[in-house]
Amino acid sequence: MLGRIVVYSITGCPHCLAAKALLKDNGLEYLDIGVDKFQPFVREWVQNETGKTSVPQIFFNSTYIGGNHELQEQWKDDSRKEELLKILESEPDQDKPLIPHPKDGIQIDDSELPEDEVLNFIAKAQQSQLFKPSKKGWFCTKPNGGEGVKGGDILSWMKDSQDDLEDDKARELLNKAVDRGFLITQDRSNLEEAIFVRYQPIGDAPGLNREYPVETTHQLSAPQIAQNIRKLILKLFSQHISADGKFVDYKGMASSQHWPHFLLMVAQLQQADLHALTREQRLAFFINMYNVLVIHGTVVNGVPGNHLTRYKFFSGVSYVIGGKSYSLNDIENGILRNNRKSMGTLYMKPFSNNDERLKLAIDPVDARIHFALNCGARSCPPIKTFSSEQVDSQLDLATKAFLENDEGVKLDEENSTIHLSQLFNWYEQDFGGSREAVLDWIAGYLDTGKLATMKSIRDQVDFKVKYLVYDWGNNEKKE
Template identity: 30%
Template sequence: MASADDQEEKNATISDITSHKSSISQDKDVEGLTTNVETLKTSEFSEADAPKHSDKEEAPVKISDAQGKDDENPEEFLLEEKPIEPVFDGTEIPESETQPSSVWPEKAVALKNFVKEKGTVAVTTLIRRLSSKKEEGGSPRMDEKSNGDKMEVPASELKEEYPKLEERSVWNPLSFIKIGRDVQVEQTQTESSVEVPAMKGRIVIYTQLGCQECKAIRSFLREKRLSFVEINIDVFPSRKLELEKIYGSYAVPKVYFNDELIGGPKELSDMEASGLLDNKINEMMNIEPAASSPLPPLPGEDDESASGKLDELAAIVRKMKEVLKPKDRYYKMRRFSNCFLGSEAVDFLSEDQYFEREEAVEFGRKLAINHFFRHVLNENIFEDGNHLYCFLEHDPIVMSQCYNIPRGTLDVMPKPIVEIASRLRLLSHAIIEAYVSEDGKHVDYRSIHGSEEFKRYVRITEELQRVDLGELSREESLAFFINLYNMMAIHAILSWGPPTKAMERRKFFGDFKYVIGGFPYSLSAIHNGILRSNQRPPYSLTRPFAPRDRRSKVSLEYPEPLVHFALVNGTRSGPALRCYSPGNIDKELMESARDFIRNGGLIVDAEAKVASANRILHWYSVDFGKNETEVLKHAANYMEPTKSGELMELLANTHLKVTYQPYDWSLNI
C-alpha cells in the first residue's frame, strides 16, 4: 500500500494538471479530483485505473462501541483514503466535494511547468516537421471539417513518429486519443509474450476431458516452450474412431511429432533424459509434416450446430418478410426502423394460409410467442390494427449489440435448452482445460481465438435465439448462466479488446449481448438480472429488468451470493475460471468460494487487528449480509478453520479495521 506522502503527492499532481482546463486555486483540495489525465502515465508517475477520492463509506470499520487509543494514531488515516470504486458495470460513485488543503504545492507547480514545457516541445517538433515537408515541395494533407480548423497528419508520418499507435486496441473509437495507454499496452505485451521457437514441423497431442496425463503433457510441452495442436476426442469424436481403427484403442494421451508417434508422458520423459528429445525437436524445426501426419481440427469438423429439422413457421416468416417489406414508421410520436403493421401481417396470413382474420391473429400470436417478431414497445403479443412490430433480427439492439445472430434468425426448430447447455458446457470445459492455467487465473486468449473449439462454441450460441428458458431448473440455470457469462466475457474481449477505463467497462458489461429466448442479454443483465434475482447493480438506481420486462421471469427466485466467486470478467482480481455442472453446482460454488477467499480474497492480520478484503465483498455486500459484520461472518465460512476462528474472535472482542484491496482490472493473461 502506498504511503500517505505518496498518495498526497499523486493527488496534488492530478490537481495541477487539471488546472490546464480550468483555473483551480492552490487552496482547493486535490483529494477527490478525478480528471482523466492520460499524459501522467507516460511520465515517471503512475496512477491506478480508478481515480482517488475520499469516501466516508470506505472508512475503516471499527466493530466496537468504544474508541481506543488507536484512533489517535495518525497512521490510521492511511486507511481512510480509498479509491473511487468502478464496479463491474463500469459505474462509479459520484465525486465527493473537496475540502481546502495545501498538499505539496511546490511539486505540483513543478510538474505543471514540466507538462507545459513538454507540450510546447511536442507541438514545436510537429510544426517543424510539417514545415520541412512543405519546403521540400510536399504539402500536408488537410481535411476540413465543419469547424474548419482541424488538421490530420498523414498516416505514414504518424506511424513513423508514433509507432505504438498500430499496437493500440481499436475496439473503442476513443482509443486514438489515449496516448498514455501505450505504456500499459507495452507492459502487458511484454508480460504476456512468450517467444515460441519457429518450427516447420507440427506437434499434435490427442487428449480427453478430465485426463491427468493429458494435463501433464500440456505442462511439459509448455515448459519446453513448444507450440502444439490439441485434438480433444470428446469434442471431435471422429478422431476417437480414427485412433481406435489404427491402434485398436482410443487411449490418450498420444503425442505425434509430424507423422511419428512418440507416446505419452513416460516416453517424453525418457527421451528428454537420454537427450533424444532435443535432437528430435531440432529436426522438427526444419522438416515439414508429411501427408500422413495427423491434421489439426478442420473447420466445422463434427459440428452439429445449426442443424436440425426445418421449422415450418420459419418458412412462413421468411415469405412474410419478402411480402411485407418492413420500413421505418412513426408510432406514438416516435420513429421505429424496419417495422410492419399488425393489419398488414393479418392480411398476409389471411391470404397465404387461408385464415379468417381472427384465425390470422391467433396464428400471428403463435409466431410472436416463438420469438419471430415482437411489438416495438412490448405493449402486446400481437393484435390486428395499427400496432407496429419488428422481426427479431431487425430489432435495433439485436442488430447492433448482439453477437450470436450474424446471419439472421435460424430456420431450424429450437432445440431443448438443456441439450444446448450441455453442448456449450462440453466446449467450455475443453477450452478451459486446453487454454487456461491449472489455477484458472491465466487465460491464453490468443490460442482461444484461433481454436476450432471456440469457433464451434460461437456457432452453437446461435441456437439460443429462440429457446425456451422456462424449462431450466434452479441448478440448471445457475450452471448455464455462469458458464455462459464466463464465455461471453472471453468473446467480448476477443471481439473488442479488454476494457481499461470506466466508460469502456460500462460498454463491455452493458453493450455486448447475446439473443437468448428472443431477448437480448448483456453481461450485466445475466449477473444482476438473473443470478442476483433482479437486484440493482452497485451504485445504480434502477433494476436491470423493469416490472413488465419478460426477462424477469428467467430470474432466480432468490439471489445466489456464491456466484460472485464464479463469474470471471477477464480481470486479475477476479475469481478463477472454471466450468460448472448442474449436478454439482452448489458443491462447486462452495469450492470456488473457498478458493477465492483463501487465496487473497480475505486476509486477516490478527496482531494488527486488520482485515483486508477483495472489493467484490464490498460491491455486493448486500448479497452477503445486512452490515459489514455479517459480510465478514459469511466469508469466514470459507476460510481455513484457524483463520476463521481468529476472525470470529476479533469480530466478537475487538474493534476490527476493515480495508478493501485495490481492484486490479488488468487482463488475466
C-alpha cells in the same frame, strides 16, 4: 530424482499451470492428478489431508508443500529450496499421497467435434472475408436486390480454394448451406445463375450470437445447448492459455478451427426456451453464459482498459437468448442478483417491473455466484463451469476455494485487521447488508485454521475491516 512430486489440479486452472511451469522450468518431473477427472473420493482425500478445497495442492513425496503461492514463495528461499530438493533424494512412500487407480477415473467425453463440411465452407469463406460488406462483395441485406453473387462464382471459388473438391460435391455443399440458412437465394433451379446473399439477422435485438442463423434442423434444449458450449469453451480456453497460466491468447482463440463451431452453438441460444428450466438449471445456465460471454466479448472487442470502456463492455456485450437480449450486466444484476442495483447499472435496477426477463430472475439471491463469475480481471475468480445437477456443491467449492486465498480473505492478527475482497464491499447487500453480517457469512465457509484466526481478530474491541485493491489488470496475451 528418486522421489516423486504430485500435483493435484483441475483442467485449465491458471494457478495449477503456474505451479507446473515452475517445476518444469527447473527440470522436475511431476505426476499431475486432475481431481476433476476422478471419483469424488480423490478431492475429498486432498481436502481432508490439506484442509484446502482449492487447487493446486502439491506434495514432495509425503511432505505437503501447499498450493501455487506457497510453492513459489518457498522456491525463492534458497535454503528452503534445498530442503525441498533433499526430500526428492529419497524414494516416495507408497501410502501417501493418494495415487488413484485409472479405474477410478470419470468417463469424460473429450472427443473431437464431428466434421461439418458446410460449417467449414462458411467459416473459410468468412475468414477469407468473402462475406465482407462491400459494393461488389458477397454481402447483402435483401435477397431480391442490391448486391449478391452468382452461384457459378461461388462454385468456382469453392473449387479453387479446395483442389480436390468435385463439382457435384461443391453443388451439394452450396445447397446444404441454403437449407441450413447460411446463404439465401430465391431460386435454385439454376445454381450457376442464382443470386446468393449471406444470412442477415432478423430484428434489431443486439447480441454477439447473431452472426450465424438458428438452425431449425438442429434444435436443442437450453441445458443441452449450454452443455455443448461449456465443453467447447473449456477446450478453447485450455488450448490458448499460456503454459504458466498467466495469459490467454484471445486472438488465437478467434482463429481456431473450433471457433466457427462455437459461433454456431451460441447462435442456438436465440431459440432457447428458458421458462421451463428449474431454479438450479437457470442458475447454472446463466453462470455459464456469463463466463462464456465475457470470453466471447473479449475476443471480439478486446479487453476494456478503463472505467468507461469497462462500463460499455458490461452494459453492451450481450447475447440474444430466447428472443431477448441479455447484456453481462443483465445476467449478473438482473437475473443472478434478482434485479438488484450495482455500480455497473449506474445504481438503477436492470429490469423494469413489466420486463419479461424478470420472470427468470433467481430468487432468493445466492451470494456464492460472486465466486463463480469471471469478469476477465486478475482479481476475478478463475473460470469454471457449472452443471445443474451439481451446481450447489460446485458453488460451495468455488466459494471455499476463493476464501482460502489471500485475494479473498487476508487476516492480519498482529494489527487486528481483516482484509476482504472488494466483492464484499460492492455487493454487501448480497452477503447480509452489514459488516457483521458479511463476516458471519464468510465464517460459514472458512477452514478451521482461518476461522479461528478470524474469531481471534473479531474478539478485539478495535478490530478493523479493510478492502483489498481490486486488480483490474487483464489476462490478455501481450504481443
